Amino acid sequence: MAIINWATATxxxxGKDGKGHVSTQSGALKDQPYGFNTRFEDKQGxxxxxxxxxxxxxxxxxxxSFGLAKQGFSKGSLSSKASITLVKDGDGxxxxxxxxxxxAKVPGISxxxxxxxxxxxKLTCPISRLLNCDTTLDIMSFEGS
Structure with a gap:
């Protein structure tokens, strides 16, 4: 089974003077502005x-969440923040x-x-597999058993 999702960008x-808009199939992003100024100058977008x-x-x-459910845990909360590092590399x-x-808070787990x-x-989520970069994980807080 293949699931295909899409997004559009114009x-x-x-270059720096250009302005773009990006939209997603779900509508979560709809004509959201992007460009040099939103990428490198902290402008809105x-x-x-x-x-x-x-x-x-x-x-x-x-x-x-699915991995914990598979292990039999049914209650808890997870909150993640991913930070992407973009560095200048030669001409790009x-x-x-x-x-x-x-x-995380997961009652009953060690x-x-x-x-x-x-x-x-971290190793098996599809986006981790897609990214060809160093992916780190820092468990900031955990409440369990």
């Missing part, structure tokens, strides 16, 4: 790295790291069991 003008961070945080968190840029910070499940989710 860009009017070229989105950028590709922010979208990758959102995808990675949500994918990892869902993968961990490279994403070198995705750093996930995780806060710290060791939880860490194993979190690492497994």
């Amino acid at each position: 860009y009017e003008g070229l 989105t950028n590709p790295e922010e979208q990758i961070a959102a995808a990675h945080a949500s994918c990892f968190t869902m993968a961990l 840029f490279t994403i070198t790291k995705s750093e996930i910070k995780l806060d 710290g060791e069991e939880f860490e194993k499940a979190a690492v497994e989710a």
Whole structure:
């Protein structure tokens, strides 16, 4: 079974003077502005790295949720923040790291069991597999047994 999702991007003008808009199939992003100024100058709008961070945080968190459910846990809460690092690399840029910070409350699980499940989710979530960069995981807080 294949699931296909899509997004569209337009860009009017070229280079720094250009302005773009991005929309997603779901409507979560609809004509959201992006461009040089939203990517490098903190102007309002989105950028590709922010979208990758959102995808990675949500994918990892869902993968961990399903992994914990598979182990028999039914209650808890997970909150993740993914930070994407973009660095200048010669004439272009490279994403070198995705750093996930995780806060979790899962009653009845030991710290060791939880860490194993979190690492497994980091390694196997589809966005982690897609990214060809260093992906780190820092469990910021955990409440269990």
